[in-house]
Amino acid sequence: MENYQCKKCNEIIQSEGTPRSGHCPEGQSHEWRELGEVGSDVCQCKKCHEIIQSEGSPRSGHCPEGQSHEWRELAEVGDTNYQCKKCAVVIKSDRAPRSGHCPEGMSHDWRKL
Numbered sequence: 765m766e767n768y769q770c771k772k773c774n775e776i777i778q779s780e781g782t783p784r785s786g787h788c789p790e791g792q793s794h795e796w797r798e799l800g801e802v803g804s805d806v807c808q809c810k811k812c813h814e815i816i817q818s819e820g821s822p823r824s825g826h827c828p829e830g831q832s833h834e835w836r837e838l839a840e841v842g843d844t845n846y847q848c849k850k851c852a853v854v855i856k857s858d859r860a861p862r863s864g865h866c867p868e869g870m871s872h873d874w875r876k877l
């Protein structure tokens with residue numbers, strides 16, 4: 765399985781091989797960009813704050829905030845929910861995720877749920 769993101773509407777889906785172009789809410793059909801293999805690393809883009817699960821660092825692809833994504837690895841997927849006190853994002857990890865880059869300023873401030 766790989767992660768794909770539409771360059772136009774920014775939807776991210778997991779697919780085995782290139783997804784169908786289908787219908788893009790931004791007009792005509794989706795334009796998929798491959799972001800790499802789905803895996804156990806939780807990564808967040810520093811610019812658009814999108815989170816994906818990837819095997820190692822995802823590809824740079826196309827970032828809605830300009831040019832390419834800048835991924836930061838936050839954690840390995842686990843069973844415990846951690847929420848950032850500032851931006852409220854929740855990720856599943858066995859231990860506290862890395863601080864990374866929080867959209868609300870500076871770094872994420874994680875607490876166990």
Ligand SMILES: [Zn+2]
Binds near residue numbers: 770772774775789794
């Ligand atoms: Zn689209």
Ligand SMILES: [Zn+2]
Binds near residue numbers: 813832
């Ligand atoms: Zn991005």
Ligand SMILES: [Zn+2]
Binds near residue numbers: 853867868872
């Ligand atoms: Zn945060």
